[in-house]
Amino acid sequence: MVFLPDKKFGELGTVPDNVPVYEFMLNEKYGRVPHDKSYDPYTCGLTGKSYSSREVVSRVDQIARGLSKELGWKPNQGSEWDKTLAVFAVNTIDSLPFFWAAHRLGGVVSPANASYSAAELKHQILDSGAKALFTCVPLLSVALDGAAQAGLPRSKIYLIDVPEVILGGAKPPTEFKTVNQLAEAGKSLPPLEPLNWGPGEGARRTAFLCYSSGTSGLPKGVMISHRNVIANTLQLSAFEKSHRSSPDRDSYSEVTLGLLPQSHIYALVVINHAGPYRGDQVIILPKFELKSYLASIQKFKISCLFLVPPIIINMLRMQDECSKYDLSSVKSLFTGAAPLGMETAADFLKVYPNVLIRQGYGLTETCTVVCATHPDDIVLGSSGCLIPGFEARIMSAEGQEITAYDTPGELVVRSPSVVLGYLNNEKANKETFEDGWMRTGDEGVVKVGPHGTEHVYIVDRIKELIKVKGLQVAPAELEAHLLTHPAVSDCTVIAVPDDAAGEVPKAIVVKSPSAGSDDEAIQSIKKYVEDHKARHKWLKGGVRFVDAIPKSPSGKILRRLLRDQEKEARRKAGAKI
Template structure:
């Protein structure tokens, strides 16, 4: 049974396959909101510095010219992988215009996680084949170490301009060229020849090389084509078209447009596509913050009258646990909260709704391998705990572990999807490609169920990663479900649930907990936490593996719990104790 988008959404417009992302995003003939009616696409939430929609067009052109001169690149010479740049930086208002400048030359952008160590960054530089690395002063020491390890010359390390407030008093060191210098130089250089692409070339050429662990294993370079990003931008636009058209206009705008928070890492596919491409394409303004700091984030909402929050569950939980701070700011401009990257538990969503009853909580689901969004919710069709409905252009199947296709609702299995946003594959990794992609379909590695919602629409629920599900006497326990429940207990500030071996049950759940300030002694807190689960959950979900306390739960920048690291720690502890591994 193939699950399809409902008829309630606008049809998907034709997806151009012969242009780069830069042309699609900057040229009005491809359906973007006219420049004259668009808000400033990118605004710095620290300094207020902003580029208008028309100024962004010039900015991209200047970056492209400056890069072409500096690196000896030309739009129609060489393959895209001859023109790959790595970007290792905190968020900036120049990042996405710079990305589009690389695309104007037919090159590839490989954004790296700003939390990477030198060894991790070295791996990505070498694996991607980056010819240059663009970083920022706060990350320069790590970038230089990684570049040296990867054999990248120091004169191919460049600096992106970031606000002085995050420089820690440091100055731009001599000997490094900056993106601002490249743009300034580009102003006086000759115009570039247009990219001479034929039909299908935008679908074949890689635009972004983002790194993902996929369903398993080491990080892999995900080859995201120009058409993939264009497709998902159009899918999001079609999905939300009728709703946005019905919204009241604000501040004299000729169209309904939003002011969104650009807080999530621009290296992550969620921020990269949903916030930084779909938003500006529809005329929205993105207020960029380099990283999450609660007071800075709240101040930006108040100052710029943010209407849409794009967040991950850890930030939402932080807000709920910091009401003494949040209550000092005017957050009344916020109309919607969109959460993704990791499941938001229903208990947390209900708690947020109690504190902010006028904010609509939306949740979406997607992956790097689908160029982001597969499903999403709309105001008026929100079912808490659901990841919403499939976007126009998406086809989905639910497959049992035996490889049979599910043909009914409420039956769990692995979610397998086909969409114009499904990527080209993994770079130089045929084994992973064969495991993940087949005939245009992508195995997500996530267990899901489809259910009919109150509006008779089909909603998808993501249960958990298949390889992270805990099997207790053959019964499945989803760590995400227990984590969401544990977070409602006052003794729990943060948590993760993992499986540990058990002779009788095969596996049992164990909670790794960060205690809240109000928690009592370890012994009392453990008993209270166990009882909290026993009072509300079936016996096979009880914390028979116990409770362990730690100072912080290891997570990726997008908020995903690094359970593999916790399992490794647990395995090592059990090895030392001489117990079953």
């Protein structure tokens, strides 16, 4: 049985396949809310600096001209893989104009998580084949280290400008050119020739190379085409417009929060493409800091908060601080990247009863949203309804299609937003994609809601990923690292619950004969991870020693058995399960 979206939540029209992302976003003929009826698309939440829609168009053109001159790239020469840029930076109002400028030249943008270590950045630079790295002053030391390890020369490192308020008095080194300098140089350069794209070009060409662990294993480059981004933008637009349009407005725009990392697919597409396309103003913050977050809501009268569960939990715990600010402008909250518990949602509504809580589900491999809560059909605990243009099936472990409601199985989806695949990884592609369908690795169930509509619930994770504050942690990556520690003979890594982060990694370790005492070994193992991995990958769940790692006859680690053991241990200790 193929589950389909409810037509009352909008329908997806034709998705153009010969248009680059920048043209779709900047040209009103593709349905973007007209400049004079939209808010300024990007505004800095710290300084108030803002770009109007028309300024964004000029900014993209100027940066593209400067990039073309600097890197020697021409719009219609070479493959997109000859023009790949890695971006390792905090959120700024220049990020998307810069991304689109790279697309204007026919290039690929590979955004990297700002919390990466140098070793992790090195992996992405090498794997993506990036020809240059754009970073920012706060991350420059890590960027230089990672680039050096990858063999990328300093002459190919550039800076994205950030607000002076977060520099703490530091001045950008004059050694590195900045995006502002490229844009300034671009003003006096001749116009670029247009991209000559024929039918299907936008569907074949990669726009973004984002890194995801997929259903299992180490982070892989996900090839996201121009049409994929355009499709999900149109899907979300149709879904939202079925509620947000009203008789007295030509548009359905609002002021939204742009706090989540722009390297993450959630922020990249949902906030920074779908938002400006429908005329939203996005208030950009470089990172989460409670006071600046609350102050921006009050100052800019933000009406829609795009969040992840840990921030919602933080707001509940810090009510004394939150109560000092006027948050009355907030009408809705959209949460994603990790499930929001029903209890947490209910607690939030007790404090903010006038805020609609909505939840979405998606993956990097689906170029974001698969299903979402519709404002007219809210069911706490549900991940909402399929958005226009998606099809879904529920498959049993034996590969049989499940046709009944309330019966769990693996969620498999199809949509024009499903990506091209993983870069240079045929094994993972065969395991994940088939005939346009994508295996999510998540166990889902379809239930009929109170209004008679079909709701998707994500009930378990078949795949091995751990989600820490919405960020992915691949057990295989940590296991490979731990096995190089002299105290570790064998190991596995599992997720354990955490009130603040949702989940955190815990290492289950078989000690080597040469290891010292348990306490010494635990501290050494933890420090080994902290010295080499991003903070969200640290072993905050602890380390437990065992005599042997339980495995199947074929050698597969029995993670569920270990998770059940941990759950029982927490229950006996009186912890909340």
